Structure formats: C-alpha cells, structure tokens
Amino acid sequence: MALRTLSLMQEARLTNPTEPTSRRMYLAIATDIHFWIPLSVLLCGVLLLDKLR
Amino acid sequence: MFCGFAAGAWLGGAEAPIKLVNPEISPITVSLVMVCGVFLARWSVPALVRGTSHIRADVGQAPHLVVWAILAGCMWAVANTLTIYAIRNVGLSIAFPLWNSNSLLGIFWGFLLFKELHAAGWKRWLGVIGGALAMFAGATLLAVASSHEASPGKATLGIAAALGAGMLWGTMYIPYRKAYLTGMNPLSFITFFTVGELVTMVALAISYRGAAALWHELNGARAVLFWLMLGGFVWVIGDLFQQYATKYVGISRGIPLSNTNQLWGLAWGVLVFHELRGGGRITYEQVVGGSILMALGAVAIAMSSATEDEHASWKDAARREGERYGVEDEYVRAGMEGRAYETAASGRSSFDWLLIVVATTVFIALALISKPPQVDVGFGWAAALTIVMFTLMAACGVALWRTTRFR
Numbered sequence: 405m406a407l408r409t410l411s412l413m414q415e416a417r418l419t420n421p422t423e424p425t426s427r428r429m430y431l432a433i434a435t436d437i438h439f440w441i442p443l444s445v446l447l448c449g450v451l452l453l454d455k456l457r
Numbered sequence: 458m459f460c461g462f463a464a465g466a467w468l469g470g471a472e473a474p475i476k477l478v479n480p481e482i483s484p485i486t487v488s489l490v491m492v493c494g495v496f497l498a499r500w501s502v503p504a505l506v507r508g509t510s511h512i513r514a515d516v517g518q519a520p521h522l523v524v525w526a527i528l529a530g531c532m533w534a535v536a537n538t539l540t541i542y543a544i545r546n547v548g549l550s551i552a553f554p555l556w557n558s559n560s561l562l563g564i565f566w567g568f569l570l571f572k573e574l575h576a577a578g579w580k581r582w583l584g585v586i587g588g589a590l591a592m593f594a595g596a597t598l599l600a601v602a603s604s605h606e607a608s609p610g611k612a613t614l615g616i617a618a619a620l621g622a623g624m625l626w627g628t629m630y631i632p633y634r635k636a637y638l639t640g641m642n643p644l645s646f647i648t649f650f651t652v653g654e655l656v657t658m659v660a661l662a663i664s665y666r667g668a669a670a671l672w673h674e675l676n677g678a679r680a681v682l683f684w685l686m687l688g689g690f691v692w693v694i695g696d697l698f699q700q701y702a703t704k705y706v707g708i709s710r711g712i713p714l715s716n717t718n719q720l721w722g723l724a725w726g727v728l729v730f731h732e733l734r735g736g737g738r739i740t741y742e743q744v745v746g747g748s749i750l751m752a753l754g755a756v757a758i759a760m761s762s763a764t765e766d767e768h769a770s771w772k773d774a775a776r777r778e779g780e781r782y783g784v785e786d787e788y789v790r791a792g793m794e795g796r797a798y799e800t801a802a803s804g805r806s807s808f809d810w811l812l813i814v815v816a817t818t819v820f821i822a823l824a825l826i827s828k829p830p831q832v833d834v835g836f837g838w839a840a841a842l843t844i845v846m847f848t849l850m851a852a853c854g855v856a857l858w859r860t861t862r863f864r
Contacts, residue, residue: 418685429521432782437571438631442528445628449535452621456614457665 461714462755463853466846467695469721473729482681485662486674487847492534492658494689499651501816502693503644506861508805509812510805515645518788522636523649529632530653535555537624538661539618546615555619556744557596560589562627563712571835573636573707576766584761588714591754596719598747603759621666633703638775639784640792642864643700683827686820694850701857707771720751728838792864807832
C-alpha cells in the first residue's frame with residue numbers, strides 16, 4: 405500500500421504540468437532505477453581505477 | 458544483424474593503426490589521443506551522413522537522453538583505461554575473455570530491464586545464450602593463442618580491472634538501449650556520448666600524468682598522433698554500426714555480434730603484423746578452434762532474430778520509457794521502426810560543412826607531420842582486409858540507408 409502511494413505520488417510529480425520541464429526531466433531521471441545502476445557501476449570503476457594507480 | 462558483423466570488422470580494424478605506434482608512449486596518452494580522434498569523427502561523420510539538424514530535433518524531443526549519452530561516454534572512458542591496467546597485470550590471455558563477458562551482462566540487462574528475449578521461445582534463448590557462450594569460449598582460446606608477451610603479476614588487481622571493464626561495458630548498454638527504445642537516432646546519441654568520453658579521458662590523463670608531463674609527451678609523440686587518431690576514427694565507424702545493431706536487434710544480440718571484433722583484430726595481427734610467426738602447432742590449433750567457435754556463436758545469434766511476440770515486449774518497454782519522460786508516442790514509434798518523424802528537419806547546414814572541414818584539416822595536418830611506421834607490415838594482406846572492411850561498410854551503409862535512411 406505504502407509503495408503504491410509512493411508510486412502514485414511520484415507519478416503525480418512527474419506529470420505535474422506546472423513544474424518546469426527541466427526540473428521534471430531531472431526528477432524523472434533521479435527516480436529511474438535504470439540511471440542508478442550504471443552510475444553505481446561507474447563510481448565503482450573509478451574507485452577501482454584509483455586503486456590500480 | 459548485418460550491422461553487428463560490420464561493427465566487428467571495423468572495431469577489430471581499429472587496432473591496426475595503433476599497432477604502428479611506438480610502445481614507449483604511455484597507455485593513458487595513447488587512449489587520450491585515440492579519444493581525440495573519436496571526438497573529431499563523432500562530430501564530423503554524423504554531419505557528413507545526415508547533417509546535425511536532426512540532432513537538435515532529437516534533443517528537442519528527448520532531452521533526457523543527453524544525460525544518458527554523457528553517462529555512457531564516461532563509462533566507456535573508465536572501462537577503456539581499466540583494460541590497459543588489466544593487460545599490464547594479467548596479460549591479454551586472461552584479460553580479453555574477462556572483459557568480453559560484457560555481452561553476457563548485456564544479455565542479462567536486456568532481459569531484466571528492457572524485456573528483450575521475453576516471449577522469444579526456447580530456440581531463440583538457446584541461440585542467443587549458446588551463441589554468446591560459444592563466442593566467450595572462442596574468445597578465450599584466441600586470447601590464449603595471442604598472449605606471447607603477456608606479463609604476469611599483480612594477478613588479483615589485473616583480474617579485477619578486466620572484470621571491472623567488462624562490468625562497465627556491459628552496463629554501458631543500459632543507456633544505449635534506453636536511448637534507442639525512446640527512438641533516438643544513433644548519430645545523435647554518439648555526439649553526446651563522446652563529450653562524456655573526452656571530458657573523462659582528459660580528467661584521467663591530467664590527474665594521472667600531470668598537465669605539463671602530458672603536454673610534453675604529446676609534443677614528443679607528434680609523429681604518431683595521426684596513426685592513433687586514425688585508430689579512433691576507424692573505431693567510430695565500427696561503433697556506429699554497433700549502435701545501429703543495438704537499436705534494431707537489441708543489446709542481447711547486437712553486442713555479442715560486434716564482439717567478433719576479436720576475430721578481426723587477430724586477422725590483422727596474424728596476417729598483417731606477423732604476430733604468430735614461429736608459433737607452435739598448439740598455438741595455431743587454438744587460433745583455428747577459437748575462430749570456428751566464435752564464428753559458430755555469431756551464426757547462432759544471427760539466426761535468433763526477434764519474433765513478433767518479442768517485438769511486442771520491446772514496444773511495452775518503449776511505451777514505459779515514453780510515458781516516464783514525456784516523449785511523444787509517435788516519435789518513439791517512428792524511431793523504433795526507422796521511419797521519419799514528421800517534425801524532423803533534414804539537410805546539411807554551413808555548421809555541418811565547417812565540422813567536416815575542421816576534422817579533415819586536422820587529419821591532413823597530422824598526416825603531413827607523421828612518419829611512416831617502422832614495422833614489418835604485410836601490405837598485401839592489409840590492402841585485402843581494408844577492401845573487405847570497406848565492402849562491408851558500403852553494403853551495410855546501403856542496407857541501412859534503404860531501410861531506415863540512417864535513422
């Protein structure tokens with residue numbers, strides 16, 4: 405139930421027409437799990453590279 | 458599928474100019490100069506093929522993809538640098554198959570996040586997974602055969618670097634697929650991809666080498682800059698085909714097919730640079746066995762094209778992306794099907810011609826100050842492989858133009 409409410413709140417924020425387009429876009433990216441997977445892998449890669457130096 | 462094979466040929470061919478360069482230049486600097494060539498190519502080739510006006514149209518429709526493209530570029534640069542450390546620490550034989558595991562990870566992400574291989578049937582599953590595993594086994598054999606100069610030591614860090622590179626490249630396909638499900642043109646995607654690539658590579662090179670030392674090394678390497686940048690240019694053509702393969706057959710099929718680049722790299726190494734000269738029987742058996750396994754794997758994947766049901770799953774994933782980012786439904790559908798979107802502009806502007814002229818001038822200037830390679834090269838084989846590469850590019854280019862107009 406809590407998850408559903410959260411999802412509905414997110415959906416409402418993403419589709420809110422009064423919010424500026426760029427803000428909506430960044431919010432959509434920030435709440436997209438697809439974004440955090442590559443970003444986490446990239447950060448791990450940078451840390452690994454730092455260890456290899 | 459055809460794009461996947463052409464990608465393999467050009468990505469493998471990109472190794473050839475780099476082999477002409479003195480090994481005393483630091484790997485980071487080699488990587489940086491290559492990326493500069495990539496940057497020039499990635500702005501000038503799209504300008505030549507379709508003009509840059511469609512890039513503005515794409516960004517207008519799906520601005521969020523600029524962020525994804527830059528993220529993918531950063532990942533590529535870090536992965537590429539990791540492979541240099543992997544080769545140094547564990548040698549090519551262990552490193553290459555480990556980072557080539559990126560195709561298996563690509564299949565995993567494609568299935569999990571983008572509904573690839575959903576409702577595909579067991580025959581296609583067998584074709585894709587079996588093909589990718591056969592290519593992995595073939596890649597291992599080839600890498601073992603071509604690992605004479607590998608320097609062992611620091612094994613754990615080297616393996617971690619190779620696996621890290623594989624993880625980064627395999628995960629980099631998430632932004633790729635994201636862009637193409639939303640309908641973005643590969644020519645637009647790579648333009649922003651390369652910004653992330655160049656910025657990351659410059660940051661890495663300056664932080665590792667120091668600005669003064671880097672400048673000094675670049676100055677000293679003037680005679681070979683052309684060959685390195687040419688390598689970057691050739692790589693871009695291969696990558697462009699890889700992007701189209703990813704767009705139209707998905708990451709689970711496109712990436713394993715473009716991993717046939719190892720076969721082409723080996724062909725250049727053996728035939729043009731005489732790398733296995735004097736090798737024993739076992740080495741040649743490994744080369745033949747590995748090549749056959751890789752070829753069979755690629756054929757298995759090529760024969761497992763997506764069914765109508767699977768295409769319906771892709772469309773679901775595309776619809777989800779469109780809704781999340783507020784992209785017009787018609788734009789998404791037109792992009793997926795390779796059709797023209799009604800508001801898309803076309804033609805080349807004076808800015809496009811300026812990009813083409815600047816890139817060409819830089820390459821000509823560097824070619825004039827370059828020195829001919831002091832390496833024993835089989836020119837006959839080099840010409841033959843170059844003809845094959847250009848034939849594949851022309852055939853694939855014509856097919857892409859006829860079916861999608863490079864969309």
